[in-house]
Amino acid sequence: MTERITSVDTIDVRFPTSVHRDGSDAMNPFPDYSAAYVVLRTSAGAEGHGLIFTVGRGTEIQVAAVRSLAAMVIDQPVDALVADPGALARRLVGDSQIRWLGPAKGVVHMAAGGLVNAVWDLAARRAGKPLWKLLADLTPEQLVAQVDFRYLRDALTEDEALALLRRANDGRAAREQQLRAEGYPAYTTTPGWLGYDDEKLARLCAEAVRDGYQLIKLKVGGDLADDVRRMGIARQAVGPQIRLAVDANQIWGVPEAIRWMRELAAFDPYWIEEPTSPDDVLGHAAVRKALSPIRVATGEHVHNAVVFKQLLQADAVDVVQIDACRVAGVNENLAILLLAAHFGVPVCPHAGGVGLCELVQHLAMFDFVAVSGSTDDRAIEYVDHLHEHFVDPVRVTGGRYLAPTTPGMSAEILPTSLAAFRFPDGPQWADTGAPAEAPTQ
Amino acid sequence: MTERITSVDTIDVRFPTSVHRDGSDAMNPFPDYSAAYVVLRTSAGAEGHGLIFTVGRGTEIQVAAVRSLAAMVIDQPVDALVADPGALARRLVGDSQIRWLGPAKGVVHMAAGGLVNAVWDLAARRAGKPLWKLLADLTPEQLVAQVDFRYLRDALTEDEALALLRRANDGRAAREQQLRAEGYPAYTTTPGWLGYDDEKLARLCAEAVRDGYQLIKLKVGGDLADDVRRMGIARQAVGPQIRLAVDANQIWGVPEAIRWMRELAAFDPYWIEEPTSPDDVLGHAAVRKALSPIRVATGEHVHNAVVFKQLLQADAVDVVQIDACRVAGVNENLAILLLAAHFGVPVCPHAGGVGLCELVQHLAMFDFVAVSGSTDDRAIEYVDHLHEHFVDPVRVTGGRYLAPTTPGMSAEILPTSLAAFRFPDGPQWADTGAPAEAPTQ
Structure with missing residues (x-):
């Protein structure tokens, strides 16, 4: 009997x-x-x-997709x-009727990503390898065959991608060994x-330095005087050598972003993230x-x-922040890693949320072993929330992610957590004192 | 008692x-x-x-949104x-949790548009005016207040928009009279x-010229030899004076679009529409x-x-095709009309589908009366499908849309049509010989 997919479970x-305002930023208080x-x-x-990953209200739309x-x-x-997840990705993104709802954007595109990632998780489990290793063991030809180049060739052709990956073949084994020994x-x-x-900000900044982090990120864009004060507190807490990035979460228009950031320049911000609309x-x-x-x-x-292609073509970004x-x-993240390597721009993945650290670490580690071949000016975002809900949580120590060793993409949530936090019927939603925020707030 | 919205009905x-391949193009056979x-x-x-408007599969996701x-x-x-639909638009687009699913794109953004448009329809019905007239009677200050300028000010400020609208005040009354007399x-x-x-193509092209159309559009991008042959047939049928536009529906990458269109240049195509990814x-x-x-x-x-702002900033388009x-x-279409007028680029609305002609005609007519003040090199797309299902269908004669006179945005579908074509339980879906196309095709 041919093994087939028998069911796809989808859980909200x-x-x-929001109770403790973990994750609060200028756009998302x-x-x-x-x-x-x-689950396939x-x-x-x-x-x-x-x-x-979603942020509360609207998750039911994502589930419907x-x-x-x-x-x-x-x-x-x-x-x-599992032999060709790229073929599935093309069918999902290219369906001749459903693509009207995008194309290639919003909840429908993310739904395709969730299913494609689940297939890669299944593939890595069957191969008995963590996803980063499964990817790193593919040949340049196999990797290129997993990418849809239809709209990319004016910036990167199949041949250019192949040449780039073949160059990265040199030293793959040594970098894999380094990754296993030192992490990312x-x-x-x-x-x-x-x-x-302010007290919590100063205390957590000092702790982060003691924990070995070389780069710390602050949210900005709520109030300029607050940002100036908070940047001063953070800079004092970390000293002149630690990199301090700031993140506006799209709150500004272009002229406003420039004006605001000039007021923060004295504190030597390493990068400004999402200064304006991501489009x-x-x-x-x-x-x-x-x-x-x-x-x-x-x-x-x-x-x-x-859109990543254009950000690179227009010299618009110094740092590419992929999201799992x-x-x-x-497959699409592979395309983005190839584009970034081709343009020589470092990738520092976005993470946090729920499970984003678990998933995206595999892509960054694969990039180091088999694509860019470098960790210079690169780091994966880390936020210490919600990892306790995962079967194979990230291990971060001394400011570094340790390479996962469990087969798969590390996406699995504990059955007890799924049962407890299922919305709206899980006991944590029935019993908690969480604010039932009105949708019109 | 304050009048309130008591319910929102949503129907798939x-x-x-697909039975007769009306609407078939390179991406959507x-x-x-x-x-x-x-319905509010x-x-x-x-x-x-x-x-x-949607294209079949996936409409249930749009309904969920x-x-x-x-x-x-x-x-x-x-x-x-109804006094300030823009406030609702900002709440819908800006909801701090739901915006993660976009922001401002895909099914969630279109859902916001459907609700905002329904509020404008309600406003126009209460005012006893067709929507184009309701909009054309707003002052420049009222119009500017309906637009969210957050991400637009590097291209167009509130003051520039006001100045543009005030200049258009000259001649408003005369243009309204002209619109009522001659249509658009x-x-x-x-x-x-x-x-x-080929026979149907030639026959319909000749009919279109007899019906008074000055611009006819052909789908291209399936097969180059077919396109060359079809363009030749169409050009012969319409003669050298009628404009022939072509539409590739995003089938190409950039180098391919250039190569393909050079092969069609001999037939004097007026525009190439959607040569590549809309992003x-x-x-x-x-x-x-x-x-x-x-x-x-x-x-x-x-x-x-x-994205429209950037298309204009980058000199990337000669024709802006708004969609209702x-x-x-x-509100967002008002922003796009203002941007197009500011950059001096004509707007030729996309229509067809179901109800797109009915809705978008109001925006083009408003643009003529109160924004750009011109119909030069402008035309609203027309396709003669499915208008029989509308309470206030478009009236197109002699190659022109007549100005609607019924209060509202002309969006209302006949109750009998809603009942017959409701999916999946309407009798037209239970009884028709329509192909039950597999979702994996």
Whole structure:
């Protein structure tokens, strides 16, 4: 009997993080970190797990999108799926009727990503390897075949990608050994949420330095006087050598971003993240030009590889921030890693939320071993929330992510956590004192 | 008693257009034109109608998005809603949790647009005016207050928009009179669907010229030899004076678009529409530069005003194609009309589908009376499908749209049609011989 996908379970799971304002920023003062959680099950009893990170309200829309796209996965033969997840990604993104709802953006695109990532998780489990290792063991030809180049060739052709990957073959084994021994650099956003008071900010900054972090990120953009004061506190707490990045979460228009950041320049910000709309390629280019040498970073809301391509073509970013759940899965992130390497721009993945650290570490580690071949000026975001809910949580120590060793993509949430935080019927939502925030707030 | 919104009905309605391949193009060979249909009901018994055009599969996701956002409309006082639909648009687009699912793109953004448009329909019905007239009677100050300028000010400030609208005050009354007397130019896409054979193409082209159209559009991008042959047939049928536009529906990458269109240049194409990904601002600019004097048009899939802003800033388009249902409603389309007028680029609205002609005509007519003040090189797309399902269908004669006179936005579908084509339980879906296309095709 051919092994087939027999079911796709989709669960709306929400954590009431707004109670303590963990994750609070200029655009999102009261987030409830959530996920549309996906489990593929096969006729042989195997599983592939995936998730799409969300921020509370609206997770039910994300779940509806996954359920609709799941029809394209159910009954598919597993051997073919795991041998070529790129074929599934093309079918999901290219469906001639559903693509009207994007194309390649928003909840439908993220739903495709959740399903594609679950297939990669299944593939890595079957191979008995963590995903980063499964990817790093593919040949340049196999990797290039996993990317849809339709809209990318004016910036990167298949041949250029192949040449880049073949160059990276040199030293793969040594870098893999280094990764297993030393891990991959992390940076921390834990100290800098807007909802934290000054004392907590100073204390967490000092702790982060003691813990070995070389880069710490603060949220900005709520109030200029507050930002000046908070940047001063943070700079004093960390000293002149530690890199301090700031993140505006899209709060500004272009002229405002430039004005505001000039007021913070005295504190030597390493990068300004999401200064304006994530769709505004030309706006990011203008901000970068005006604020140099402050770097410009973006990506957690950049909805597909076509927009990343333009950010690179327009010299609009110094730092590419991939997100494991925003685009159509591992395959589209592979395209983005190739584009970034081709343009010589470092990738510092966005993480935090629920499960984003767990998922995206695999992509950064694969990039180090097999694509860019470097960790210079690179670090994966780290936030110390909600990892206790994962079967294979990230291990971060001394300011570094240790390489996962468990087969899969580390996406699996503990059954007890899924049961407790299932929305709206899980006991944590029925029993907690979490604010039932009105949708019109 | 304050009049309030008491309910928001949302209906999945689908027309089995794939049977005759009406609407077939390079990316969408078998569309089933559909809509997420919205009815706001008030405690005084009034109604506001809106719809989001879709293409079959996935309409249930669009419906789910509208139902989630409807929570922000229910119980709202009607006087405040209709006095300032822009405030609702900002709440819907800016909700701090839901915006993670975009921001400002995909099904969630279109859902916001459907609700905002339904509020404008309600406002126009209460005012006893067709929407174009309601808008044209607003002052420049009132219009500017309806636009969210957050991400637009590097291209267009409130003051610049005000100055533009004040200049357009001259001649408003005369243009309104002209509009009522002569209507607004239309162009037709009816002859050119990819699924039609050569005889039907030639016959419909000749008919279109006899019917008074000055611009006819053909779908291209399936097969180059077919396109060369079809363009030759069409050019022969219409003669040298009639404008022939072509539409690739995003099938190409940038280098391919340039190569392909050079093969069609001998037939004097007036514009190439959607040569590549709608997200690729820089790609459109490259195509335009390479193909000049062939014009570049896009917009039906441009997901928000920030992307239109960049298309204009980058000199990437000659024709702005607004769509009534893609962005967050009348308010965001007002922003796009202002941007286009500011950059001096004509707007030729995308229409067709289900109800797109009915809705978008109001925006083009308003633009003529109160914004750009011109119909030069402007025309609204017209396709002669599915108008029989509307209470106030468009009236197109002699190649021109007549100005609507019925109060509202012309969005209302006949109750009998809603009942017949409701998916999946309407009798047209239970009884028809429509192909039950597998979702994995």
